[in-house]
Amino acid sequence: NAGVTQTPKFQVLKTGQSMTLQCAQDMNHEYMSWYRQDPGMGLRLIHYSVGAGITDQGEVPNGYNVSRSTTEDFPLRLLSAAPSQTSVYFCASSYSKTGAVGELFFGEGSRLTVL
Amino acid sequence: SQQGEEDPQALSIQEGENATMNCSYKTSINNLQWYRQNSGRGLVHLILIRSNEREKHSGRLRVTLDTSKKSSSLLITASRAADTASYFCATVVGGDMRFGAGTRLTVKP
Numbered sequence: 416n417a418g419v420t421q422t423p424k425f426q427v428l429k430t431g432q433s434m435t436l437q438c439a440q441d442m443n444h445e446y447m448s449w450y451r452q453d454p455g456m457g458l459r460l461i462h463y464s465v466g467a468g469i470t471d472q473g474e475v476p477n478g479y480n481v482s483r484s485t486t487e488d489f490p491l492r493l494l495s496a497a498p499s500q501t502s503v504y505f506c507a508s509s510y511s512k513t514g515a516v517g518e519l520f521f522g523e524g525s526r527l528t529v530l
Numbered sequence: 531s532q533q534g535e536e537d538p539q540a541l542s543i544q545e546g547e548n549a550t551m552n553c554s555y556k557t558s559i560n561n562l563q564w565y566r567q568n569s570g571r572g573l574v575h576l577i578l579i580r581s582n583e584r585e586k587h588s589g590r591l592r593v594t595l596d597t598s599k600k601s602s603s604l605l606i607t608a609s610r611a612a613d614t615a616s617y618f619c620a621t622v623v624g625g626d627m628r629f630g631a632g633t634r635l636t637v638k639p
Contacts, residue, residue: 419572446625457618457631458573465625474533474628505572515560516627519620521572 417441421506421522428496428529436491436525438506446511447489448473448519449481451502458505464489465511496529503527534562534602534619534630542636549606551633553619554599562595563620564604567632573618576604609637 422437440447448463460473464483478500480492489508493500503526507519534553543549553562561580565573579586579595579602586593592605606613616632 448625448627450629455631458629460626460628463625463627471625473626507573511625515622516625517561518563518575518578519565519573519627521574523572 419506419508419520419522421504421525423525424523425526426528428493428527430497430529432496433492433494434496435493436504436506436527438489438491438522439487440489440506440508440520441487442508442510442520443486444508444510444520445486446509446516447483448507448509448516449479449489449491450505450507451475451500452505452524453502461491461504463516493527496527498529501527501529533628534621536617536619536630536633538633539631540634540636542638543609544638545609545611547609547637549609549613549635549637551604551617551619551635553602553604553630555602555619555621556600557621557623558597559621559623561622562593562602563622563627564591564593564602565618565620565629567616567618569615576617606635609635611637611639613637 449461450458462481464470506522534555537552564576618632
């Protein structure tokens with residue numbers, strides 16, 4: 416059971432380039448989310464999804480796009496990378512049946528540097 | 531902001547001592563969760579406490595929730611060097627889960 420898998424683990428981009436961070440889970444979880452973690456600031460919620468076809472914005476959505484076409488996958492797209500998007504990105508999923516998200520299972524993170 | 535704020539930012543104790551971390555938040559929540567993060571790794575869930583619960587235990591962990599004060603505490607008893615990590619509280623309102631900046635715990639052998 417792989418859990419939550421993120422790729423790539425490391426990426427270096429130039430300002431203005433685009434890329435997609437991939438996230439897949441094999442636990443049949445309805446809920447998936449993306450966070451970024453910056454030093455001294457904890458994790459900040461970017462986008463989340465409560466099921467296929469449904470996404471919503473979190474605390475810091477600007478500059479990021481998401482879609483949820485399947486239960487398993489929740490890719491995060493950076494359309495035009497900026498140095499301020501240099502961070503460690505975490506994908507997480509949860510089996511959420513009651514409307515309030517429960518225990519999150521995290522991936523190992525993707526470290527992105529934008530030059 | 532819904533987001534939890536942990537206190538203290540850093541805590542250093544000797545092995546065998548107890549460690550207490552606090553979390554305060556500002557809005558009504560569905561549940562509050564505590565997570566642990568070892569350096570360079572993803573977060574690992576420790577415990578979830580619902581808004582209608584006051585205390586929960588899991589092994590050496592004890593979590594309390596006071597919704598009237600909008601605060602929670604995490605107690606780790608008989609700490610071990612392997613407990614060295616960052617600990618985060620997270621508040622949940624529906625599908626929106628927000629994390630605080632964390633408490634860095636160092637347990638010295």
